[in-house]
Amino acid sequence: MADQLDLLWPVLIPVMTAALAACFWYNIRAQRIISFIGLVLLFAASVKLTMTVVEHGVIAKQFGGWAPPFGISFVADPLAAALVAITGLLALTVGIFGFYDVRARHERAGFYPLFHGMITGVNGAFLTGDAFNLYVWFEVMLVTSLGLLVISRSREQLDGTIKYGVLNLFGTILFLIGLALLYGATGTLNMADLARVLPGMTMTPGLMTAAMLFLAAFAIKAGLFPLFFWLPASYHTATFAVGAIFAGLLTKVGVYATFRPFTLLFLIEGETLRYVFTFIAAMTMITGVFGAAVQWNIRRILSFHIISQIGYMLMGLAIATPIAWAGASFYIIHHIIVKANLFLLAGAIRAAGGSDDLRRTGGLLKSHPWLAVLFLIPALSLAGLPPLSGFWAKFLVIDASLRAEYYGLAAVALIVGVLTLFSMMKIWMEAFWKASPVTPSRRRYVPVAFIIPIVMLGAVTMTIGLFAEPFVTYARDAGDVLVDPPLYIAPVFGAEAAAEAGALIAGDAVEAEVIETDLIENGADDGVEEEVR
Amino acid sequence: MTFLYAAAIAAYTGCGLYLMLSRHVVRIILGLALLTNGAIFLIFFSGRIGSMVPAVIPLGDQQLAPDAANSLPQALALTAIVIGFALTAFAVALLVAAYKRLDTLDAREMTAAEDMGSPFLPPGGRPSTGGRPSNDGRSAEKTPEAEKKSDEVKTNG
Amino acid sequence: MRSIILVASTRIFFIAMVVVSLWILLRGHNEPGGGFIGGLMGAAAFATLAFAAGVDDARKMLRIHPAVLMGVGLVLAAVSGLPGVVLNGSYLQHQWLELDLGLFELKLGTTLVFDIGVYFVVIGGVLSFMFRLYEEEQG
Numbered sequence: 001m002a003d004q005l006d007l008l009w010p011v012l013i014p015v016m017t018a019a020l021a022a023c024f025w026y027n028i029r030a031q032r033i034i035s036f037i038g039l040v041l042l043f044a045a046s047v048k049l050t051m052t053v054v055e056h057g058v059i060a061k062q063f064g065g066w067a068p069p070f071g072i073s074f075v076a077d078p079l080a081a082a083l084v085a086i087t088g089l090l091a092l093t094v095g096i097f098g099f100y101d102v103r104a105r106h107e108r109a110g111f112y113p114l115f116h117g118m119i120t121g122v123n124g125a126f127l128t129g130d131a132f133n134l135y136v137w138f139e140v141m142l143v144t145s146l147g148l149l150v151i152s153r154s155r156e157q158l159d160g161t162i163k164y165g166v167l168n169l170f171g172t173i174l175f176l177i178g179l180a181l182l183y184g185a186t187g188t189l190n191m192a193d194l195a196r197v198l199p200g201m202t203m204t205p206g207l208m209t210a211a212m213l214f215l216a217a218f219a220i221k222a223g224l225f226p227l228f229f230w231l232p233a234s235y236h237t238a239t240f241a242v243g244a245i246f247a248g249l250l251t252k253v254g255v256y257a258t259f260r261p262f263t264l265l266f267l268i269e270g271e272t273l274r275y276v277f278t279f280i281a282a283m284t285m286i287t288g289v290f291g292a293a294v295q296w297n298i299r300r301i302l303s304f305h306i307i308s309q310i311g312y313m314l315m316g317l318a319i320a321t322p323i324a325w326a327g328a329s330f331y332i333i334h335h336i337i338v339k340a341n342l343f344l345l346a347g348a349i350r351a352a353g354g355s356d357d358l359r360r361t362g363g364l365l366k367s368h369p370w371l372a373v374l375f376l377i378p379a380l381s382l383a384g385l386p387p388l389s390g391f392w393a394k395f396l397v398i399d400a401s402l403r404a405e406y407y408g409l410a411a412v413a414l415i416v417g418v419l420t421l422f423s424m425m426k427i428w429m430e431a432f433w434k435a436s437p438v439t440p441s442r443r444r445y446v447p448v449a450f451i452i453p454i455v456m457l458g459a460v461t462m463t464i465g466l467f468a469e470p471f472v473t474y475a476r477d478a479g480d481v482l483v484d485p486p487l488y489i490a491p492v493f494g495a496e497a498a499a500e501a502g503a504l505i506a507g508d509a510v511e512a513e514v515i516e517t518d519l520i521e522n523g524a525d526d527g528v529e530e531e532v533r
Numbered sequence: 534m535t536f537l538y539a540a541a542i543a544a545y546t547g548c549g550l551y552l553m554l555s556r557h558v559v560r561i562i563l564g565l566a567l568l569t570n571g572a573i574f575l576i577f578f579s580g581r582i583g584s585m586v587p588a589v590i591p592l593g594d595q596q597l598a599p600d601a602a603n604s605l606p607q608a609l610a611l612t613a614i615v616i617g618f619a620l621t622a623f624a625v626a627l628l629v630a631a632y633k634r635l636d637t638l639d640a641r642e643m644t645a646a647e648d649m650g651s652p653f654l655p656p657g658g659r660p661s662t663g664g665r666p667s668n669d670g671r672s673a674e675k676t677p678e679a680e681k682k683s684d685e686v687k688t689n690g
Numbered sequence: 691m692r693s694i695i696l697v698a699s700t701r702i703f704f705i706a707m708v709v710v711s712l713w714i715l716l717r718g719h720n721e722p723g724g725g726f727i728g729g730l731m732g733a734a735a736f737a738t739l740a741f742a743a744g745v746d747d748a749r750k751m752l753r754i755h756p757a758v759l760m761g762v763g764l765v766l767a768a769v770s771g772l773p774g775v776v777l778n779g780s781y782l783q784h785q786w787l788e789l790d791l792g793l794f795e796l797k798l799g800t801t802l803v804f805d806i807g808v809y810f811v812v813i814g815g816v817l818s819f820m821f822r823l824y825e826e827e828q829g
Binding site: 132135136139142143146147150153154155156157158159160161162163165166169170173176177179180181183184185189233234236237294295296297298300301356357358359360 | 553558561562565568569571572573575576578579580581606609612613616619620623624627628630631634635640643644645646647648649650651652656
Binding site for chain 3: 015018019026061062064
């Protein structure tokens, strides 16, 4: 019982922090203290949650003491728990970064309540086991992130926020319409309940429409191929701390939300949907990396790279073997850390070089050699060079795609990796290598508050890269839960219901004369499955 | 009645989408508000409106009357209304601020964010908006291109 | 240009609206009503006052910043779920306390705390936008 309460704290702590910070609206110093205590507690709670999940497997909790399909359930599977832990880490590091980056006028405009409100939304979205509740957390996240994005009220921010807000709002409305159709067809919105009910239902046009509306809505949230335009239009205008947490977390909530319905509710069967996902994954990778090539603003380059990296994560959805899911899970975790670190580094480069336009900065290798080293860690990790975390992430997804004979996708992934390296080298050459186009009037210092989080996140990247084994094992666990819905259903409804649902899901497979264990066991099951169908 | 509900949903969604296609930002926000309402109607309708008896346990009873309305779609609709209301309020406040700072409500003229680090503009930003002119050799090459680009955008409109 | 009639009558209406909003809030205990609807009524009262007598008057009447009200409400709502954690191990499972006061029985629950929290959040949330919009218009 006490273990299940671990699910509560990662959401309740940021809510309380946001609320208490708002109570001290005029006392900025008190807000700072509350905020920092909240961040430390949140980090501790989220690590605790992950440890509980490692120990006990998937855990679930009903709120308000209502029986499962009626109350709101929170479920933590390995993927969600890991994402919550990373959120805790990232919030803490960005909080430290914010000691210098967040200005007094931002604090007066309500930075701390908004920041913690956003963390609440992110953690809620990761942990909730109810589709409508997911919508609520999305909106909490959206309205607070809008507030954070526009916190300086500058021209660029207002412009970016309008684009960000309109497109994301449209996405959530699509999600809401999908929810309405799903509720009309099934009469429930609890995800575990849906996972129990849906395998027994025929895929009516209404259900298919709901599935595709979910895909479109989460594609907007995640920045998938044709629907990513809001992302590079807005992320580079935010303040550096805000930009880092956005770049790290928000799109990944979309990716996580894309994974959920298509692993739990609408099992990916048949060729067509698989082709759609493969196409989207490939195009997301390609357009992102080419979009980055022409830009000069550091954070715009990085924003386009977020899109291209999302494509790699989507490879998990396209291939949908256990290994691919493990690879995608590992990729998400690696990416959150690296991308947020790069956005923080953009702030450090700005502080050291005076501009975030690459044409107007330079010579940092001479003036700030340590910054160059710190930049290379996440930059090379992003490009996928060994022995950094990005290498293992790319290795896992590409390995999965080769095993499942998705050669085209693997080729695209490799080429995009090279192009990513080109883009990182562009930042390196322009910001660090080339002589500065303007002679700085004085020596610029990078504040210590910037360096600490960058070093922390860099250390995590190195750790994942050098000691990949436990992380890969964990990602495999996460992948196993993703391909096996009964594991998700069992903690919510009990083992019996899960077994029934498992039989229902396996029912299709038995009809097609595929032995169930075969499906779960090896990565090469894909070919078998297709042959039989 | 079914037709009436369906027509209402269609009208809300259709008008919302039409308004969203406009370049005028206020209309886009109005369109989003209408679209949200369409979605809320849809939730309400998928909950199968059958009963008009409120889902409140009468005084003295221990459980809900058997013919009471399904309370879940009502809860969903109420939540969606609250959220839609908050977001619309935020969007309106955002528009007022944007209009004061950017002096425009035309989505085509809102380019402040796009201009940052744009390869089609000199490093100092858009020259006409008072951005600092640059003496960089690279920017001189780019300027005619930038003009061409902005012309294209205008003729497209 | 302020109309004296409007300002004077608004002050009466303001009191009536706040009282009604509180009544709706407490009515939600057993009958339709509750924090959200009550909060909207309360916010409407302050918005009417801001419309008639100016935002400054309305802010003075509210005494504290709307965001603070929102924070207080959120704290109340979040805290109201905690007794459930201690007693049954389920967050937001509401606990009831029955008091026999001789004349009538008073049944108090943590739901009341939650509802009051919602009431504050709604008033604070609506007014923080509303006041700013009015100020933009006047300023």
